[in-house]
Amino acid sequence: MISRTNYTTQQSPHFEILSENQKERIFNGMMRTLQYTGAHVHHEGARELFKKAGCKIDGITVYFPPELIQQALASAPVVTEIFPWDGDDSKKITIEKKRSYFGPGPTPPNFIDTDTLERRKYLRKDASLVARVCDALPNMGYVQSLGSISDVTNGLADVYEFADMVRNTTTPIMSWSFDRNGCRDIHHMGIAMAGSEEAFRHKPNYVFYGEPISPLVSDFHAIDKCMYCAEHRIPQVYSPCAIGGGTVPASHAGQLVVALSESMVGVIASQLINPGTCVIIGGVQSILDMRCSIYSYGAPELSLLSAALTEMVHYCNLPMYSTAGCTDTKKMDMQSAMEASLSINAAMMSGANFVHDCGYTESGLTGDIFQTVMDDELIGMARIIEQGVEVNEDTLAVDVIHNTGPGGHYLYEDHTMEHFRNHWMPTLMDRNSYEAWEEQGRKTMKDRVIEKTRDLIENHEGPINKVPAKANEEIEKILEQAEERIAQTA
């Protein structure tokens, strides 16, 4: 046998959109933008921080020297882990290159009611439902709420959402907040679930999500929350929703330059405050539909831009927060399946770390857990392609081929027993014979998605009864205090 050096048993077939030279040019575009155009930072404390680090400041505009950017990139961590609060490491997230975790998205105002299938406002009960359903879905690697709660005290949707979700799933959550207060409340709940501040620092159990504003603006709360997370070493996302042709250039390369630049402000701030703290960038990258003037969540450009930005973000040695599994349709239909299939496969092939918005419909205005359940199946399929073909002596099976010979079959082979379970098993796709399909009630994909979702809602209890009493108490106390805080400011 020939011995092989650097022998790769399994090579994932990730695709690449950009050449080395293109990446360099986009990267340089970002450097030039941050150095000469600068970014608005509506936060005195942050500007002070940047000034001390050598940035030129003019009013609210901050200009970032290239060495500072390089320095920040050098200090960002290569690997970060997020731990399920119940200690079951099968749901642990390892943030490193080319490892993809899919999940729903945050905060649409509406939700598809799981009983009536009609659009309505997102309610508090939906947050636990989404958490519970995702808890049971094998391909949802992390969880977001798919809505912003409309039936709690104005200004506390963020805090209630986390309080309810974290107790209904052990899958790590990606949370968001209006401001530093909510950010702190959520942090304290994370600590309550971890057992202590020390335990949380050691094993963070959620990721925080915040957004700069395209083009090139960090508003007060966005950068303030970013700073809070950095101070407390909470892994965080700092990424925009860039609208091609609207808030960023209509040319894709230009969009990538702006999107990278505005995110870099958060990267630099976080690394200055706490070198080595985890910061993830990326965001929603799509185009303004110039006919309907909507931000398209089903456009093929979303997939192209997200994949290209993934390459850029990895080029910067940072983790990527990407987008897929979403649609512009209003109701579950062929379009939602088509758009989600394409974007999920592209995101998978790009090797993005977090891929959000599985379950976004109506261009981000309505969360739909049925879509999430369908996406879960699509992710499973895409994952098979991403795993590629394993080539070694065993998988080449030349001996087995020889023993079976021409004209035989492989059904009795031990080799088959060992390998057939690697084939993907559908949970929603129909592969029945016509007769079996008929016997089972001639169900369409839509019927099966609804059935599976409702079954999970009814029968998957989630970890709610495993939550330590002390954590429960603390969370309730945090909610009470949050109510008091709002009452005082009102």
Added chain:
Amino acid sequence: MLTLKELLITYNHKYNSIMSTYLSNISETLISGKGDELKKLIESAVNDGANPGEILNQGLLPGMDAVGQKWKDGDMFMPEVLRSAKAMSNSMDYLRPMLKEGDMGNAGTMVIGTVAGDLHDIGKDLAAMMFEGAGYKVINLGIDQPGESFVNAVKEHQPNILGMSALLTTTMPRMGEVINSLKEAGIRDQVTVIIGGAPVTEEYAGEIGADLYAPNAGSAVEITNEFLQQAQ
């Protein structure tokens, strides 16, 4: 030898044909969104004695109508429409001082802004530009505007339209609060209030006592103009 009458007729013919060429060129240049060209064209039309009211009513407005129609039909896209709208609004700035009472076209004045706590501005800016394009003078207050800034702007600019934008369910209530402040200030009746933004609905507009709701920037102008016409 031509009689004086005959001479006048020929002259009138010539004048009319020059003018109608001007007007149709103005329409077309506006539709193609060439702002600089349009400006020159209008200036020379005025120098050649064209009536500003006619330029507006028979050149610019039919042009904008065509733009609106083309957009609806999917023959024109947002950036193209905005170029035409911008060209229209610049032309209006130039013509406005020359217009007479009855020349209409001075569709009115609009104050528009995104409410407090809300930083989304693309949709609001699109709406603002569409109103400009329809001949309105638009005062764009910007994002994150507290209630008093809307009230003060209404007092100061005396607009006939007040537009408010909110993209967040948490900031939507600010729009109702502004309407209440207008009532308290005794100036609610002076303006037609139109609201918009992705999570906003017609129903919500009704709840908070806004006059109008538009699902998108394109329809906003139409809805407003229809409403104003009916009110008259």
